[in-house]
Amino acid sequence: MNTSTRDRAIGAVLGSAAGDALGAGYEFRPAVPEPTPIRMAGGGSFGWAPGEWTDDTSMAVPILRTLARGGDPASEVALDGLVAAWADWARTAPDVGIQTRNVLTGLEARTAVSARAAARQEHEFRGRSAGNGSLMRTAPLVLGYLTGTVDEEPRLAEAARAISDLTHYESDAGDACVLWCVAIRKAVLTGELDVMAGLDLLDLDKRRIWVDRIVTAEHSEPVDFTDSNGWVVSAFQAAYAAVRRSTGLEDALVRAVRTGNDTDTVAAIAGGLAGALYGASALPGEWRELLHGWPRLRAGDLVALSEQALDPRSAAV
Template sequence: MTHTTLSTAQRDRAAGVLLGLACGDALGAGYEFGAPLPDHTPVRMQGGGGFGWAPGEWTDDTSMAIPLARAAAAGLDLRDETVLDGIVAQWVDWAKTAPDVGVQLRAVLSRTEPTASAVRQVAKAHHDRHGRSAGNGSLMRTAPVALAYLHDPAALAEAARLVSSLTHYEADAGDACVLWCLAIRHAVLEGELDLRIGLPALPADRRALWEGRFAVAETSRPADFARNGWVVEALQGAWSAIVTTPATDATHLRLALDAAVRGGRDTDTVAAIAGGLLGARWGASAVPAEWRRIVHGWPGLTAADLLRLGSSATPDLAHAQAESVDYAYLGDVSTLVRHPHDDGVWLGAAGALDALSAEIDAVVSLCRVGTKQVPTRIRHRVEVRLIDDDDPAKNPNLDVVLLDTVQVVAALRAEGHTVLLHCAQAQSRTPSVAALYAAVHRGVPIDRALAEVIAALPAAAPKRFLRDAVVRLAEANTDSPHQGPNTEGARA
């Protein structure tokens, strides 16, 4: 298959699709079947719910998306019947032990041999028997299909409808998957939210119908869609949460997912649907680290696995599955020192991962690391997308990422963990984030924090864009004003 070469920001957005879906799913899991919540009610990734989910555990929405994402990552054509056979076989095997499988999906997946043609026939029979088959179960899993066809919108529309029809015969379900997948593709490539971009891909006699449905969603609240087990109202609820939540910056992703969950009833599915599109718009870097720390699910995957799986759907990221990233070409990458303002935080370069002291039990990586680079004993690990490049396009969510990162370091410390904060060389990213942490969470004036962190690190020389950002953010989030260009003890 032909593929599209993506920019750095587009890669982040592509990687955000699967992660956003899973986090929306896990966020909503604990609220499923509940009534709508009042505006501004706090929403947490708490687990629980009717199936006793663990905090951060995703449900059937993401589990069914995983085989599709794996096929996309392998460069397979989802219109190929043999490929679909393999996906269906994985679904059928998963459904045998899954605690939560939708009524329509279970009816289809449990009554036939595990092939695409057989499941498709059962889906049609189910539709003929009940007169309807437009549950939300095909839309909830559809986001990865978009990643397989970023280069070809026509093929994407065809594949989205074909994959939907495996289990959902009714036209509304296929239409919804086409519309959502084309919106995800557009968001990844253009950084815009536009659900109408897919209308021309629908049959002409169905476009006005969907335009009217969009208009209703845009003038309603998620809670207004009480029948969100139906694919139409699930899509409307997700779109309503997205468009009625102010989108001033990347915090839109979290706020819109909160709104989707507050809509009530099928909360995990509506939030999963919204999460795929929000991840495509804002990127993996917009997904809160507190969610990335704990999100997990079938078949034993974590946020780091989802990031690599989503990234691998675009083959120009061939390094995504490397076991280790060698930074030796940068020179000495063995730096490891204590944070001058918190003995429970260590600051280092990537080489420090090879010789961690026993007291370090959490790692926050500010650079790319391999799948086996962080020691397996480290249960608490967070990978942060922070590019050491002063081109603003490389870090579109810079302020959100920086504040989110220091917040997760503070949260790990509050839990009693000893944290390694590292980048490739401990030169620019590590001292910048370490200084912002000291200013926001340790009460150290930002000028002093920068000077003393830089003095502690042998190669420290933060780039100007990061210096400016941490000073600006420290001023906005503390009571200590910046004192001007004080570089006491610092190297330029």
């Protein structure tokens, strides 16, 4: 893997975490119009420290660690490990999403089987389960699928959907994760932005629906989705609109945060794709210095885990 590709791969992880931390202080607030500056100042509903990431990145870290260990993230063993790690985290985390918390606290056992059953039960109880909580954590998964083999995209799609299904039963959540992961992978490998690259990996009857959603986002501003951006489709559209209009990584994250409402999650989603386009080297140094969060990690730790995920034989975690 050449230096630019590696920079973009690590950028997907750092970009997502930075978007999360940048948006933390603006969550559940109205849209922030220009020229009001967007700062990584912390605060918000949970009193975050400057640069502290939230549940978006906290749930992504166990996925990154799975890859760093060289595990197959779609295997039942790995999925069991994710459920156990998330359940431990959720016991003390202040900011677990309602749907995710209900699933993780309703487990009969800390296993993937139990999580899928709890996710389905939550869906049947609420009548919906397409929140943005699985899309927000998906970016690190791509680092395990960058060797360029023929079957890599289908395997990435399978893993993305399997991890989404642990907490989000509805197919829109899994579809969004598939499309976003494939788009991140393409950005890492080619430097190109193409969120339709994974359409063939969706069920045939869903492809036209997603094309319409993506085209709508292409003709919209991120703020057009503010009122509903807790829904995975609107979060996807807002994040894509932010990245598509951006001139760089910082600009993409600021545009995402300006949307208001679920700012940390929209910016975390946008940051995964924008980081894959522009690279870790495009992240402002001040933000990188501030970046930290559960479980007592900093930006350098995310970089080290990403390096190990890109070459899991290089170190044991």
